[in-house]
Amino acid sequence: MEIIRSQKKTSDDEAASNLSLYRRAPDLEVRLDDFELYAIDRLRGFYAVLRGISDGLSRGKRPDEMEKLVNELWKTSMRHPDATQLINKDLISHFVLRLVYCRTEELRKWFLSMETTLFRYRFRLENPESQRMLMTEFQLPYKALSNAEYESVKDKLVQVSRSIGQSSNCVINVCVGIYWRILVSAMLSTLNSRVVDPDAIVDAVVDTIFFKVPFEEVPELVANRRVFLLKGNAYVAMNQVASIVVSHFRSNLSKALVLTNRKWTSTIKEQEKDRLTPIVEALGSSYLGPDYSQPTEFTNISLKDIDQLANSSFPLCMRHLFNKLRDDHHLKHGGRMQLGLFLKGVGLKLEDALAFWRAEFSQKIGSERFDKEYAYAVRHNYGKEGKRTDYTPYSCQKIISVNPSVGDHHGCPYRHFSEENLRAALAKMGVAGHAMDDVMDKVKNRHYQVACTMTFEAVHAASCDAGINHPNQYFAQSRKLLESKVVISESRSKARPDLMFFNPHPASPNMKPNVSNLPCYTNLI
Amino acid sequence: MTMEENIDERDDMQIDAHSLGNQQLNQFSFDYLKVYYGKLFPYADIFRWMSYGNEGKHPACDESFFSRREFSFTLENDVYLRFQSFKGATDLENSIKEKCPHKIDIGPVYNVDPSRRHAYAQGGNNVFMPVERELIFDIDITEYDDVRYCCSGSDICLDCWPLMAVAIKVMDTVLRDDFGFNHILWVYSGRRGVHCWVCDGRARRLSNEQRSSIADYFHVYKGGENSLKKASLTGPVLHPVLGRAYKDVLIEYFEKKLMQKQRLFSFEERYQKILDIIPDKSVASEIHEKWQARRSSTSEEGRWDQLKSILQSGKHKALRRCVEEIVFTYTYPRLDMEVSKHMNHLLKAPFCVHPKTGRVCVPIDPNQCEDFDPTSVPTLSMLIEELNAGGLQMDTKNGELERTSLAQPIRFFRSSFLQPLMKSCKEEMESAYNAKIQQSGKSSFNW
Ligand code: SF4
Ligand SMILES: [Zn+2]
Numbered sequence: 016m017e018i019i020r021s022q023k024k025t026s027d028d029e030a031a032s033n034l035s036l037y038r039r040a041p042d043l044e045v046r047l048d049d050f051e052l053y054a055i056d057r058l059r060g061f062y063a064v065l066r067g068i069s070d071g072l073s074r075g076k077r078p079d080e081m082e083k084l085v086n087e088l089w090k091t092s093m094r095h096p097d098a099t100q101l102i103n104k105d106l107i108s109h110f111v112l113r114l115v116y117c118r119t120e121e122l123r124k125w126f127l128s129m130e131t132t133l134f135r136y137r138f139r140l141e142n143p144e145s146q147r148m149l150m151t152e153f154q155l156p157y158k159a160l161s162n163a164e165y166e167s168v169k170d171k172l173v174q175v176s177r178s179i180g181q182s183s184n185c186v187i188n189v190c191v192g193i194y195w196r197i198l199v200s201a202m203l204s205t206l207n208s209r210v211v212d213p214d215a216i217v218d219a220v221v222d223t224i225f226f227k228v229p230f231e232e233v234p235e236l237v238a239n240r241r242v243f244l245l246k247g248n249a250y251v252a253m254n255q256v257a258s259i260v261v262s263h264f265r266s267n268l269s270k271a272l273v274l275t276n277r278k279w280t281s282t283i284k285e286q287e288k289d290r291l292t293p294i295v296e297a298l299g300s301s302y303l304g305p306d307y308s309q310p311t312e313f314t315n316i317s318l319k320d321i322d323q324l325a326n327s328s329f330p331l332c333m334r335h336l337f338n339k340l341r342d343d344h345h346l347k348h349g350g351r352m353q354l355g356l357f358l359k360g361v362g363l364k365l366e367d368a369l370a371f372w373r374a375e376f377s378q379k380i381g382s383e384r385f386d387k388e389y390a391y392a393v394r395h396n397y398g399k400e401g402k403r404t405d406y407t408p409y410s411c412q413k414i415i416s417v418n419p420s421v422g423d424h425h426g427c428p429y430r431h432f433s434e435e436n437l438r439a440a441l442a443k444m445g446v447a448g449h450a451m452d453d454v455m456d457k458v459k460n461r462h463y464q465v466a467c468t469m470t471f472e473a474v475h476a477a478s479c480d481a482g483i484n485h486p487n488q489y490f491a492q493s494r495k496l497l498e499s500k501v502v503i504s505e506s507r508s509k510a511r512p513d514l515m516f517f518n519p520h521p522a523s524p525n526m527k528p529n530v531s532n533l534p535c536y537t538n539l540i
Numbered sequence: 541m542t543m544e545e546n547i548d549e550r551d552d553m554q555i556d557a558h559s560l561g562n563q564q565l566n567q568f569s570f571d572y573l574k575v576y577y578g579k580l581f582p583y584a585d586i587f588r589w590m591s592y593g594n595e596g597k598h599p600a601c602d603e604s605f606f607s608r609r610e611f612s613f614t615l616e617n618d619v620y621l622r623f624q625s626f627k628g629a630t631d632l633e634n635s636i637k638e639k640c641p642h643k644i645d646i647g648p649v650y651n652v653d654p655s656r657r658h659a660y661a662q663g664g665n666n667v668f669m670p671v672e673r674e675l676i677f678d679i680d681i682t683e684y685d686d687v688r689y690c691c692s693g694s695d696i697c698l699d700c701w702p703l704m705a706v707a708i709k710v711m712d713t714v715l716r717d718d719f720g721f722n723h724i725l726w727v728y729s730g731r732r733g734v735h736c737w738v739c740d741g742r743a744r745r746l747s748n749e750q751r752s753s754i755a756d757y758f759h760v761y762k763g764g765e766n767s768l769k770k771a772s773l774t775g776p777v778l779h780p781v782l783g784r785a786y787k788d789v790l791i792e793y794f795e796k797k798l799m800q801k802q803r804l805f806s807f808e809e810r811y812q813k814i815l816d817i818i819p820d821k822s823v824a825s826e827i828h829e830k831w832q833a834r835r836s837s838t839s840e841e842g843r844w845d846q847l848k849s850i851l852q853s854g855k856h857k858a859l860r861r862c863v864e865e866i867v868f869t870y871t872y873p874r875l876d877m878e879v880s881k882h883m884n885h886l887l888k889a890p891f892c893v894h895p896k897t898g899r900v901c902v903p904i905d906p907n908q909c910e911d912f913d914p915t916s917v918p919t920l921s922m923l924i925e926e927l928n929a930g931g932l933q934m935d936t937k938n939g940e941l942e943r944t945s946l947a948q949p950i951r952f953f954r955s956s957f958l959q960p961l962m963k964s965c966k967e968e969m970e971s972a973y974n975a976k977i978q979q980s981g982k983s984s985f986n987w
Contacts, residue, residue, distance in 0.1 A: 171780045178775040230719060231746065234753035246759075247720025398545040427575070 033102055034145070036152055036264065037109050037271075049104075049267075050111055051294050055109035056092045058115075058298065061525060064088045065112075066131040072132065080522050085136035114283070114291070115298045117276035127272065131265045138257055146256065153263050157226035162248070165225065168243065172225060172250055175243045224253035233259055251340065284409035318367045328493035330486045331428045331469060332414055333357050339424045344379040349417065349425040351389075353409055355396050360408035360487040365397045410485045411464050446473045570616060570640065572920045573893060577637050579940050580923060582891055582950055587629035589958055590646070592741075593965030595628075600973040610647030610654045612886055613639055622647075623654035643899060645886035648673035651743075659688040670883040675721075675738035675754065677791075678887065679707045682732055683874040687801050689810065694732040696895075696914050699801040704734050704795045705910040708871035710785045711736065711758065712906040718781055719743075719754065721959045725953075726904040728917055732896025734904060735887055739961055741968055748882055755880040757781070760872055770817060771868030773861050786864060790871045795844065798870060805843040808832075814847075817866050820859055823850065874893045890953070893920050902949035903957065 058065050067088040067150045071081055095104050109130070116126035138146065148156060165172075235258070238240045242249040251259065284292055316324055325337045337356040340346050346354065351372075359369060372393055376385040396406050411427065419426040428437055437458065441451060450473035457466035468483045475496050483489050560639045582832050587606065588595060594605035611632075612622040621639075626632040636644065641861075648670035652660045657668040681688075681696050683705065690699035709724055715721045715738055723739040760782065762772035778786065798804065805811045811831065815824040825846060836845060847866075892901045898919040904912050926944040941947050 173785065174777055174780050177777045178779040180775055230753075231742075231750050234749050238753040238756035240757060240781065243780060244718035245720075246717065 033105070033142055034134075034149060035102065035109075036108060036149065036266070037106065038152075045109070049107060050291070051298070053104050053108035054111040054115065054298055056400075058112055064092050065126075067092075068129050068132050069125075072128075076306050081132070081138060083134050085133060086140060088123055089133075089137065095533060111295070112298075113272060113275050114295045117272045117279055122134060123269070123272045123276070126267055127265065130268060131261060134264050135257065135261045138260055143253060146253075146260075150256070150260060153260060155228075155232075155259065155263065157228050157251070157256075160225045160227060168245065168250060171243045171245075175241070175250075176252070179239075179241050226251045226253070227258065269273060269323075316362050318363070318371060321363070321371065324361075324490075327497060328490050330483065330489040331444065331470065332426070333486055333490075334444070335428055335440065340375050344375045347423055347425075349419060349423050351392065352396070353414060353425040355393060356406055356408040357486050357490075359397060359406075361490050365394065369393055408485070408487050411467070411483060414486070415463050427463055427467075429466045430461075434458075441470065444470065444474055446470055562752035563982045571919075572898075573642070574637075574640055575924055575927070576893060576920055577640060579927065580944065580946055581636065582953070583629055583633040583636070585950070585954060586889065586891070587632060588962065589739075592739075592744075593962060593969050596966070598966070598969055598973070600969045600976075602897070605649065608649045608651070609649060610886075611889075612645045612647060613637060613641035615641055623657065625654045626919070642893075644889040644892050646885045646889045648883050658764055672744045673883040675743040675751060676879060676885065676887045677711065677736035677738075678729075678733065678876040678879040679704065679736075679873060680729075680733040680876060683808050683876070686813070687798075687802070687870045696732055698847070698913065700916065701914055702793055702797045702801065702910065703871065704914075705912070706789055706871050708734060708736075708904065708906050708909040710790045710873055713784070713788070714758065714781055718757075723957065723964065725890065725957050726906050726907070726909070726964050727890045727901050728899070728904055728912070728914060729888065730892065730901045730917075731897050735890075735901075737887070737890075741965075751883070752881045755875060757878045758873065758875055759877065760868060761874065771865050771872055773865055773868065778864065782868075785872065786867065790867050794867045794871050795841075797882070799840045799844060803840065805831075805840045806838070811843065814866055814870075816852070817869060818859065818862050820856065823856060823859060826850070891950075898948070900946060902946075903953045905952060905956065918949070 018534070056063055064085070067084060068081075071084045072356070093101065093104060093108070095101050112126060116122040130143050138149065141149065147159070160168075166236055228251045230237050230242075230247055230249045233242060233249050233251060233255075234257060236249060236251065237243055237244065241255070242251055244250075313341060325334055329337060331352060336350050339350070355368065355372075358371070363371065369390060373385050373390060376382075376389055380388075398406060412426070415427045415430050416452065419431055428440055432440065438451065441454060446454060450469065454466045454469045454473070457463075457469060464483050467489070468479050471479050471483060471489060471493070477495060477496050479492060550956055557662055584941070590609055591606045594601045594603065607625050607627050609625060610622070611624040611626065612620065613624060613636075614620050621641075624635065624637060636825070647654075650657070651669055651671050654668075656661050660666050661668050681700060682693055684700065684703050685692050688700040690697050696704075698887045708762060712724060712726070715736075721738050721740045723743075725737040725739065727735045727920055729735050755905065759875040760771045760773065762770055773782070803810065804814065808831075812828070818824040818827075827850060830846065831843060837846065848863055850856070851862045879887065890901050890903060893899070894901065898921060899914075900920070900923070902917055923944045923946055927940060930940065941950065
């Protein structure tokens with residue numbers, strides 16, 4: 016357990032950091048359950064960290080907003096009832112996700128970007144002392160300038176910081192400042208010294224922490240003349256250090272992911288085919304945006320509304336499956352999965368789902384056969400049967416990439432329908448004229464999701480800037496628009512209290528939290 | 541090529557030189573070039589330089605080092621031979637003598653001998669790539685055409701040479717003081733500019749990104765090829781590197797040399813360009829009117845002082861940087877950024893002869909660069925004449941060199957560049973070797 020420097024020291028050293036550089040995998044025995052659960056917490060649970068970061072970045076949040084977000088996400092998702100396990104949870108989840116995300120270039124890119132962002136903000140929140148310890152651990156043995164040295168170049172350092180204007184460094188300065196303030200006040204109180212304004216000392220201290228770094232290591236700072244250079248050394252201010260450390264973190268992780276991939280394909284995958292491999296593959300199969308596995312404010316439907324909703328707010332892929340089911344009283348496996356998970360995602364409760372499927376299927380095969388052969392699968396989708404796998408609704412990407420065969424109705428109509436059939440289906444939704452031409456044009460160029468977005472816009476007479484990435488997103492946005500326009504039935508127009516998100520099925524007797532001491536995990540299953 | 545042949549040729553030369561007299565034509569000729577390569581070109585020095593200590597007997601020497609260096613030759617009729625490589629000094633010498641290139645360029649050191657690059661790249665995942673290269677700079681007087689009026693294009697004279705001198709002074713200081721480099725060679729390019737070779741081990745090992753960062757550290761110009769080249773200085777004060785250049789070099793050269801030599805304020809068309817730099821158009825036209833008036837001061841100094849006092853008066857706070865911007869625009873080095881940013885850019889070898897001017901690419905002493913006279917740099921024909929003046933006596937090679945005006949530049953090259961470089965290469969090699977020995981000693985101890 017040598018890697019976790021902080022662990023050895025936490026007890027007696029408050030300044031020690033919990034931030035790991037993940038240089039080596041932990042030498043721990045991990046329960047298979049934790050293996051998966053920790054990873055999900057980090058990756059895409061409801062409050063999960065990486066998913067939240069991805070979301071924050073795609074919304075163009077400012078650095079200070081990101082900092083707050085990351086901090087909150089981290090605290091909420093990565094908590095653990097046993098405080099001593101926090102670091103292990105961090106390490107395990109990180110290394111599990113390395114396995115998951117090492118496997119393609121695209122996955123690596125996403126993971127690298129999210130983990131680097133996470134690291135950047137966590138690093139910023141560390142106090143200067145542990146920042147320095149982390150640098151040492153990275154073998155960035157930069158020495159802070161001694162007082163004498165500082166005095167000798169002080170004028171130049173001041174000149175540099177004036178030349179670049181200081182506004183841009185405020186944010187970090189502030190947070191470093193806070194830690195210093197605490198340290199300094201503590202110092203002052205223990206020294207029982209005269210009354211000195213800690214703030215004054217803090218400002219002096221913060222501005223005088225500089226590191227001497229070979230100029231080769233900070234090309235960006237050199238290129239923009241943001242550092243003072245003397246005899247091959249760049250004088251890097253404390254508030255500029257983060258960027259160096261972060262770039263080391265990124266390049267180390269990037270290399271590590273490539274290596275992990277090689278190891279995974281050459282040995283681990285085969286050795287672990289009964290244990291880890293299925294978990295890793297399940298974790299990796301989902302798409303990278305929000306997973307819509309939980310109903311949100313605008314998505315919580317009851318059986319009696321379902322026909323009307325299908326007509327007004329289902330994307331074409333789901334409309335088609337829904338109509339086929341109503342017409343044929345049957346859907347093949349692919350269709351059942353695609354529609355079933357979608358319905359789960361929009362808030363159809365398990366018993367409603369069972370009723371819904373039973374009503375249709377029994378018309379063809381009888382309710383007895385349904386209960387025997389199909390009910391299991393419905394419950395399974397809701398995580399109530401079989402091995403505990405996280406079944407999340409399919410994203411567009413996944414739906415578009417399938418290859419339906421004869422008799423299948425799943426897939427994305429924009430991709431899988433003939434032109435004639437697609438035109439007819441769109442006409443039924445009320446798309447016509449120019450809008451129809453535009454949509455068909457996108458389809459010809461194989462921009463299926465753009466075509467779907469344009470359909471959405473034509474049908475709702477409203478723009479959809481984010482674009483359609485997920486059928487459940489289509490539904491959610493549609494409901495948002497329609498419910499703000501018309502006051503629909505009282506029960507649904509009220510926003511659900513926040514608590515619901517923690518425990519979405521309070522009324523369901525079937526829904527027992529399955530890991531009793533980890534309440535926030537239940538909604539994943 | 542044997543000695544006798546050489547002598548025969550020289551006899552021919554002698555006749556030629558006399559018969560052609562002082563015609564421009566004879567500044568550069570193939571036959572002269574042959575003699576130059578036969579008698580004067582410093583192969584051994586180039587070889588030692590390009591070997592960086594690896595030519596010695598030290599156990600840490602990398603024997604393949606020199607042979608992995610790319611040379612490229614431009615032959616008569618613009619035939620261009622890239623990826624030439626040589627086993628050693630003799631190999632290099634023989635090939636140059638045989639091919640008699642009009643121009644020799646030096647490229648990077650690759651991971652394998654460039655002549656074997658195809659065979660190497662065929663082996664699986666191998667990639668032929670540069671691993672080491674001097675940090676190089678190319679400053680070309682044509683880049684300054686909008687701020688000089690004495691000549692244009694490729695010509696250079698004593699009135700615009702100060703622009704090159706400024707570039708050398710500013711950059712030499714930055715490279716030494718800021719980046720900590722010591723082994724810097726400045727070379728006259730033979731026609732329209734100067735080249736710089738930074739040869740410290742640390743400089744040779746820079747990545748492309750790091751090279752770019754250094755080029756950008758120098759860069760202050762805004763505006764592309766088709767717009768006014770204007771130094772853009774932002775921020776409330778100058779970064780120390782710019783502040784020092786301004787205070788120590790630029791302002792002095794602008795006020796003491798270029799202003800007068802280029803008569804920047806004497807003609808409306810010229811001073812208008814300076815006034816164009818002032819962002820406040822009303823101030824610019826106010827000054828313009830003043831200078832149009834009969835009674836105004838017409839000397840360069842008078843007008844410049846007037847301009848300065850108006851811009852720096854408390855009245856126009858926003859214009860205080862303007863004086864600096866004008867001086868930077870008219871003096872600050874203008875680099876060909878692309879040359880410096882990539883490892884695999886080729887650069888003409890020192891001691892080549894420029895095919896158009898016949899001038900030899902001689903080193904420039906950065907401490908005396910303001911006294912360097914590009915118009916009196918030794919030419920090929922001059923050197924041949926000096927050789928001929930010695931008559932037919934059998935000389936040692938060095939004796940012949942000593943007789944020519946190339947002797948001094950070569951002496952300078954050796955004493956101020958090559959020898960210190962060799963010394964530090966040896967030291968570097970020694971300490972790297974010792975560190976390695978110690979390392980392996982340690983691990984075997986642990987074992
Ligand atoms: S683009 Fe997405 S939401 Fe739209 S039809 Fe295709 S799969 Fe369904
Ligand atoms: Zn000139």
